[in-house]
Amino acid sequence: MAAESANATLALPGVEPTVGARRARRRWPVISTSIIAAFVLVALLAPLVSPADPYEQTLRLRFRPPVWDERGSWQHPLGTDRLGRDLLARIVWGSRVSLAAGVITVLLASAFGAAVGLVAGYYGGRVDAFLMRVTDATLSFPVILLALILAVTVGPSFTNVVIAIAVILWARYARVIRGQVLTLMELDFIAQARVAGAGAGRIIMRHLVPNTMNTLVVLVTLQVGYVIILEASLSFLGAGIPPPTPAWGSMIAEGRDFVTSAWWVSFFPGLAILLVVLAFNLLGDWLRDTLDPKLRQL
Amino acid sequence: MIRFAGIRILQSLIALAILSVVVFALARATGDPLHMILPMNATAEDYANARAYLGLDRPYVEQYLSFVGRVVQGDFGTSLRARRPVLELIQERLPNSLRLAVFAMTVSLAMAFPLGVIAAVNKGRAVDRIAQLISVLGQSLPTFWVAIVLVEFVAGRLQWLPAGGISGFASYVLPGFTLGWFVVAGMMRLLRSGMLEVLDSEYVKLARVKGVVEYRVVWLHALKNALIPVVTFAGIYFSILVTTAIVVETVFAWPGLGRLAYDGITSRDFPVIQAVVLVTGVIVAVVNLCVDCLYAVIDPRIRYAR
Numbered sequence: 001m002a003a004e005s006a007n008a009t010l011a012l013p014g015v016e017p018t019v020g021a022r023r024a025r026r027r028w029p030v031i032s033t034s035i036i037a038a039f040v041l042v043a044l045l046a047p048l049v050s051p052a053d054p055y056e057q058t059l060r061l062r063f064r065p066p067v068w069d070e071r072g073s074w075q076h077p078l079g080t081d082r083l084g085r086d087l088l089a090r091i092v093w094g095s096r097v098s099l100a101a102g103v104i105t106v107l108l109a110s111a112f113g114a115a116v117g118l119v120a121g122y123y124g125g126r127v128d129a130f131l132m133r134v135t136d137a138t139l140s141f142p143v144i145l146l147a148l149i150l151a152v153t154v155g156p157s158f159t160n161v162v163i164a165i166a167v168i169l170w171a172r173y174a175r176v177i178r179g180q181v182l183t184l185m186e187l188d189f190i191a192q193a194r195v196a197g198a199g200a201g202r203i204i205m206r207h208l209v210p211n212t213m214n215t216l217v218v219l220v221t222l223q224v225g226y227v228i229i230l231e232a233s234l235s236f237l238g239a240g241i242p243p244p245t246p247a248w249g250s251m252i253a254e255g256r257d258f259v260t261s262a263w264w265v266s267f268f269p270g271l272a273i274l275l276v277v278l279a280f281n282l283l284g285d286w287l288r289d290t291l292d293p294k295l296r297q298l
Numbered sequence: 299m300i301r302f303a304g305i306r307i308l309q310s311l312i313a314l315a316i317l318s319v320v321v322f323a324l325a326r327a328t329g330d331p332l333h334m335i336l337p338m339n340a341t342a343e344d345y346a347n348a349r350a351y352l353g354l355d356r357p358y359v360e361q362y363l364s365f366v367g368r369v370v371q372g373d374f375g376t377s378l379r380a381r382r383p384v385l386e387l388i389q390e391r392l393p394n395s396l397r398l399a400v401f402a403m404t405v406s407l408a409m410a411f412p413l414g415v416i417a418a419v420n421k422g423r424a425v426d427r428i429a430q431l432i433s434v435l436g437q438s439l440p441t442f443w444v445a446i447v448l449v450e451f452v453a454g455r456l457q458w459l460p461a462g463g464i465s466g467f468a469s470y471v472l473p474g475f476t477l478g479w480f481v482v483a484g485m486m487r488l489l490r491s492g493m494l495e496v497l498d499s500e501y502v503k504l505a506r507v508k509g510v511v512e513y514r515v516v517w518l519h520a521l522k523n524a525l526i527p528v529v530t531f532a533g534i535y536f537s538i539l540v541t542t543a544i545v546v547e548t549v550f551a552w553p554g555l556g557r558l559a560y561d562g563i564t565s566r567d568f569p570v571i572q573a574v575v576l577v578t579g580v581i582v583a584v585v586n587l588c589v590d591c592l593y594a595v596i597d598p599r600i601r602y603a604r
Contacts, residue, residue, distance in 0.1 A: 133309065137316035140582040142541040145575050147322055147565045152571075229440050233545045236442045237560065252443055259450045268445035278438035281483075285434065 017102040021221055029286045035279035043095040051077070051086060054246045058084035063262040079264045082254060087264065090246040091272050097247040098276065101161060101231040102224040108166040110220050113173025114212070120174065121181025131174070138171040138184050143230060144237075151239030161240050165230055169223065176219060180212045214291040222284035225277040248273050299594065306590050310583045313432055317579045318369070322362050369576060375569035379562070384533055385572045387558060392577065394464060395547070397553035398477065399539050401470045405478030406485060406535070409433075410528075411521075413482070414489025418524075419516060421494060433486040437477035440559035441542055445476045445549035462551035473550040481535045485528055492524030499523075530593050540578055 006295040042049055064080040065071050078087040120131040147164035154160055184190060185205075193203050234240035235249030243250055255265030312351050340348075349355045368374075374384035410433070418431035452472060453461035460469045496502060497520050505519050506512075544556035551557070562570035 050504070060388060125341050134316060137313040137320075138310065140313055140317060140537065140579045141320070142537075142575065142578050142582075144544050145571070147557060148544075148559065149571060149575075152566055154322070154343065159371050227436060229438075232440050232540075233442060236440075237545065237548065239563070249440070249442075252440070252446065256446055259446060263450070266443070266446055270440060270447075273440050273443065274438055275604075277440075278434065281434050281438050285430075285487075290502045 012258055015030065028121075032170075032279040032283040032286070035275055036283065039095050039219045039276050039279075040099060042092055043099045046093050046096055048091045049162055050092045051281065052089040054089040055244055056085060060084065063258070063265070065262070066264050078217060078268050079262070081251070081262075081265045082258065087251075090251060091248070091269055094246040094248045094251060094269065095271055095272065095276075097158065097235075097241050097245065098228050098231060098273070101158065101165075102228040104279075105162045105165045105169065105227045105231075106220050107295055108162070109169035109223070110173050112166070113170035114138060114177045114209075115175040116170065117177025117179075118181055118208055118212070121178040121185065122200065122204055122208065124182075124185075128178070132178070132267070135174045135178075137172045138168055139175070141168055145167045147234050148237065148239045151234070156239050156242045158241055161231055161234055164234075169227070172223070173216070173219060176215060177212050180215055184208055184211055218284060218288045218291055221280060221287055225280035228277050228280070259294055299341070302594050303591050306587055310587050314583055318366055318576065319362070321575050322365055323480075338494075351504075374573035374576075377562075377567055377570050379565045379567045380572070385568050387570065388509055388528060388573055388577055391553060391555050391558045394552065395540075395543060395556065398470065398473060398547070399536065399543060399554060402475040402477035402481075402539055402543075403532075403536065405474050406480075406482045409478065409482045410485035410489055414486040414524075415493055417490045417520060418493035418497065426539040429486070430490075433483035437483035437537060441476050441480050441481075441548050442545045444479070445473070448472050448476060449549065461551075468496060473546050473552055476550075477539055477542060477546050477566070481538055484535065486530065488527045488531060489524055492527050493520055496520045497513060497524045526593075526596055529589065529596065533582075536585045537582040540582060 016268070044182060058080070061076070061080050061084040062082060064076050064084070067074055067077045069079075074208045076086050076088070078091070080086055081090070094178055116131055116135070120135075122127040143165060146168060150160045150164045190203060190207060193207055198206070231240055231251030232247070232252070235247040235252045238250075238253070243248035243254075245268065251269040252266045255267075255269075259266055311362050321372060331441035346355075355384065372385050374388070377387055387516050413429040413433055416427045420426045447459045459471050461472075463469060493516075497516075502515060502520055507514050510519070543554065544550070544559055545580065547554045548560050555577065559571060559574040561567070562574065
């Protein structure tokens with residue numbers, strides 16, 4: 001046993017993964033992209049694919065178990081909640097909230113953060129020092145607390161969730177992109193571009209942006225999953241999407257008090273979150289390994 | 299080194315100053331505090347008197363400075379709900395939160411270490427993929443859902459561990475695990491890539507040539523150097539833990555800062571929220587400062603790179 005592992009590690013640097021392992025590696029991105037694509041389709045086509053009205057209450061049919069339970073029926077494949085609403089329909093409609101929150105927030109945050117990072121890295125000096133102090137301060141602000149404060153003062157809503165998360169999240173992009181720009185600025189081609197008469201705008205847009213794109217794509221993919229979890233946490237705490245709009249986080253919260261008697265109400269929305277976020281994380285990991293192996297920690 | 303530490307301390311102070319401005323601005327943006335304090339039938343004259351008494355008629359800069367002055371002295375005002383000084387509430391809750399955070403950090407290290415090392419040693423094999431999957435799973439599971447599932451099964455049906463509150467060591471296990479698993483992925487990934495790099499280095503090869511036993515090469519020689527990047531990011535993990543703790547503390551009825559903030563927010567207790575945000579900011583800043591200095595001690599190149 002000891003000898004076996006010794007051999008394995010001795011051969012490590014040059015070791016080629018087995019054929020099976022390599023094939024599995026190529027399968028990861030396909031699986032995760034399919035899961036994401038499926039959820040996006042379901043979200044876009046919610047009115048068509050939803051088996052029932054997610055708002056329709058049938059108090060007579062409260063807490064119906066999923067179809068495989070002997071008391072379940074195909075009428076409600078995943079069962080019903082406290083108000084007799086169809087769980088599958090609510091999960092289908094809830095995917096809209098989660099995906100929209102994830103994608104919109106990350107796009108806003110990455111655009112702003114990347115812009116700050118590019119400017120700080122390009123100009124350096126005082127501009128850089130100032131922008132980085134603001135970035136640090138932002139990073140030390142707990143996201144969930146800001147979102148909770150906004151929810152209490154302005155009222156919980158989809159817009160507030162997106163704003164609260166984006167206002168904090170940009171800092172990560174600023175930090176990472178600025179670091180990359182600093183390294184790029186040392187390289188010859190930037191100096192050559194400058195000698196050739198390129199202005200700040202041209203250097204940033206034509207030379208720096210394309211060279212930071214890979215990092216940005218990796219970070220964006222990984223962050224979508226994180227934001228979906230954040231949004232769900234906020235909805236769970238009652239500071240996210242207000243009821244009765246179906247959102248996965250608030251569905252879990254609604255089922256929380258009935259876990260013992262009706263576990264499915266909280267279980268299935270959680271499973272949906274797990275699937276989507278896992279798909280985004282696996283895709284992000286794969287992208288990082290493929291596009292930018294040096295990015296170990298994002 | 300002293301110069302480096304001095305610059306970093308200054309930077310942290312600036313970051314905290316910006317944070318305090320934001321908190322102050324948010325406190326003012328939430329509406330006239332007098333509406334909450336004065337009774338419904340208060341006259342315009344009452345408002346004017348109260349405003350002068352509380353100093354709310356002075357310029358914002360002056361108000362901000364006196365706010366900072368009070369905070370520095372530990373005066374966070376009085377909780378509107380508990381009718382007690384906020385400082386007292388913080389003093390009660392802070393140790394519980396810190397203990398939970400430290401325990402969760404220990405759990406995540408205890409998971410990330412073996413996973414990261416085993417994955418690196420078996421790079422590309424099934425073991426590697428399983429180790430990575432375990433870590434990514436923790437990052438992909440919503441903590442509050444894990445918490446609910448654990449409370450229902452481990453605490454409820456199996457009755458192995460308490461479901462909430464603090465009562466001895468056993469009560470740390472479930473919240474600590476829930477919180478800790480969430481950050482395993484990042485640490486494990488760092489450790490894995492660090493180990494891969496180090497295992498390929500000359501000194502590890504030398505150790506092997508010298509005939510050092512393989513487990514000593516991996517767990518002693520290599521691991522020591524693969525740890526450096528993990529130390530750098532410890533600060534980031536800690537701040538993620540502190541933030542996520544709000545959700546976890548709520549589900550487990552943990553008497554910590556997160557729970558205090560949540561209760562404060564549901565009852566619109568602004569002095570409490572303000573204090574929690576500031577205290578959290580200070581904790582995150584101090585931890586990051588210590589981590590940076592520690593890192594500069596371990597790896598002197600950092601001091602000059604900045």
